Amino acid sequence: xxxxxxxxxxxxxxxxxxxxxxxxxxxxxxxxxxxxxxxxxxxxxxxxxxxxxxxxxxxxxxxxxxxxxxxxxxxxxxxxxxxxxxxxxxxxxxxxxxxxxxxxxxxxxxxxxxxxxxxxxxxxxxxxxxxxxxxxxxxxxxxxxxxxxxxxxxxxxxxxxxxxxxxxxxxxxxxxxxxxxxxxxxxxxxxxxxxxxxxxxxxxxxx
Amino acid sequence: xxxxxxxxxxxxxxxxxxxxxxxxxxxxxxxxxxxxxxxxxxxxxxxxxxxxxxxxxxxxxxxxxxxxxxxxxxxxxxxxxxxxxxxxxxxxxxxxxxxxxxxxxxxxxxxxxxxxxxxxxxxxxxxxxxxxxxxxxxxxxxxxxxxxxxxxxxxxxxxxxxxxxxxxxxxxxxxxxxxxxxxxxxxxxxxxxxxxxxxxxxxxxxxxxxxxxxxxxxxxxxxxxxxxxxxxxxxxxxxxxxxxxxxxxxxxxxxxxxxxxxxxxxxxxxxxxxxxxxxxx
Numbered sequence: 001x002x003x004x005x006x007x008x009x010x011x012x013x014x015x016x017x018x019x020x021x022x023x024x025x026x027x028x029x030x031x032x033x034x035x036x037x038x039x040x041x042x043x044x045x046x047x048x049x050x051x052x053x054x055x056x057x058x059x060x061x062x063x064x065x066x067x068x069x070x071x072x073x074x075x076x077x078x079x080x081x082x083x084x085x086x087x088x089x090x091x092x093x094x095x096x097x098x099x100x101x102x103x104x105x106x107x108x109x110x111x112x113x114x115x116x117x118x119x120x121x122x123x124x125x126x127x128x129x130x131x132x133x134x135x136x137x138x139x140x141x142x143x144x145x146x147x148x149x150x151x152x153x154x155x156x157x158x159x160x161x162x163x164x165x166x167x168x169x170x171x172x173x174x175x176x177x178x179x180x181x182x183x184x185x186x187x188x189x190x191x192x193x194x195x196x197x198x199x200x201x202x203x204x205x206x207x
Numbered sequence: 208x209x210x211x212x213x214x215x216x217x218x219x220x221x222x223x224x225x226x227x228x229x230x231x232x233x234x235x236x237x238x239x240x241x242x243x244x245x246x247x248x249x250x251x252x253x254x255x256x257x258x259x260x261x262x263x264x265x266x267x268x269x270x271x272x273x274x275x276x277x278x279x280x281x282x283x284x285x286x287x288x289x290x291x292x293x294x295x296x297x298x299x300x301x302x303x304x305x306x307x308x309x310x311x312x313x314x315x316x317x318x319x320x321x322x323x324x325x326x327x328x329x330x331x332x333x334x335x336x337x338x339x340x341x342x343x344x345x346x347x348x349x350x351x352x353x354x355x356x357x358x359x360x361x362x363x364x365x366x367x368x369x370x371x372x373x374x375x376x377x378x379x380x381x382x383x384x385x386x387x388x389x390x391x392x393x394x395x396x397x398x399x400x401x402x403x404x405x406x407x408x409x410x411x412x413x414x415x416x417x418x419x420x421x422x423x424x425x426x427x428x429x430x431x432x433x434x435x436x437x438x439x440x441x442x443x444x445x446x447x448x449x450x451x452x453x454x455x456x457x458x459x460x461x462x463x464x465x466x467x468x469x470x471x472x473x474x475x476x477x478x479x480x481x482x483x484x485x486x487x488x
Binding site: 141171174191192195 | 278280281291298299365366369373400
């Protein structure tokens with residue numbers, strides 16, 4: 001009778017690739033009689049059986065591992081069912097094909113649209129040094145001169161305000177900073193300004 | 208039978224006329240819609256008739272009156288008094304017509320009213336930035352000569368003129384210098400987006416002791432000679448948009464590298480203040 005600790009040695013030998021056919025036989029015999037080892041190592045038996053198939057009944061005597069006898073005709077029934085399922089899988093449905101084509105076309109269109117959108121847009125950071133300001137907004141022809149949603153945030157303790165705005169490439173823009181809600185100023189860091197026609201000036205930006 | 212044919216013809220003509228008039232009808236709605244807003248009506252209703260008269264002129268040039276409603280929106284946001292706005296709108300319309308004329312005689316103005324208006328608005332911004340009519344003409348002619356009669360020619364002219372406007376503001380270029388500068392830019396092999404790089408080249412040249420005139424000459428010579436020689440000096444700095452940085456951490460959105468920038472001009476090899484290209488040739 002192989003002891004349980006010997007089973008451990010056999011398993012180690014199998015892991016190391018040094019297991020012999022004799023070890024396999026001992027292992028199988030022990031698992032037939034030791035429920036504890038059968039629970040722990042029973043799952044290894046089929047794996048070991050691949051390496052030592054000759055003359056071995058991998059599941060002989062092991063009730064929990066022994067296969068149940070197949071009912072007569074089961075194999076034929078299974079194969080027939082598989083055949084039916086395969087038959088249904090490839091049935092051509094014009095509606096389904098049309099829907100798939102529509103989804104493909106729409107998806108392709110959206111993909112191209114967004115690819116174009118992404119390629120034509122660049123994120124621009126606008127910044128203004130205004131330590132004394134309580135609020136700074138960005139207003140320009142790209143946002144209909146509405147600072148709503150375009151409030152600059154303080155970027156640090158030095159009084160610099162910043163905002164990042166996605167803008168389309170290949171265009172000329174004009175913009176102002178709106179300080180404290182009422183003071184419209186051009187970007188002092190941009191030399192190219194334009195007369196806004198209303199007594200003020202705006203900054204010119206081309207992307 | 209004859210009556211039926213005439214009836215069908217009349218229907219077809221009606222539909223065709225409707226389709227032709229639709230853009231103009233939609234365009235006419237921009238200004239009316241703007242004045243229809245209660246807040247705008249209250250503040251600027253007094254100038255609605257004058258604005259409409261100006262809008263009629265704009266529409267007659269196959270442009271959208273959205274050009275005016277957008278300017279009105281800007282004025283309203285800036286809380287400009289109504290009496291000031293009318294004068295400004297009249298000047299705007301004069302500029303729109305001037306630009307439109309420049310585009311039309313070169314067959315560059317799009318047939319689509321909204322597209323034409325967008326194009327005219329873009330060019331008009333440059334006029335307001337100080338670009339003169341002859342500079343516009345020169346750049347458009349050069350662009351058409353390079354690219355043919357197509358919208359890309361206008362884009363190229365706008366790109367060159369915007370760089371010229373920035374250079375003029377920064378370096379006080381004369382009109383003659385601006386004309387040459389613009390023409391050279393348009394005719395160069397620089398892509399539209401890379402044109403701003405020449406501003407960095409000028410800046411570099413001047414930073415190393417060169418005069419503005421020498422810098423301009425050097426850059427123009429370099430640009431006109433093409434892009435066979437790669438940059439020796441930095442061109443990543445900004446000139447017209449120094450406060451702008453893009454997401455990629457560049458100092459401006461314009462320069463995205465790519466080696467098309469002939470910034471060798473003014474890169475520091477020659478700072479004798481003369482007509483030096485900085486490349487020894």
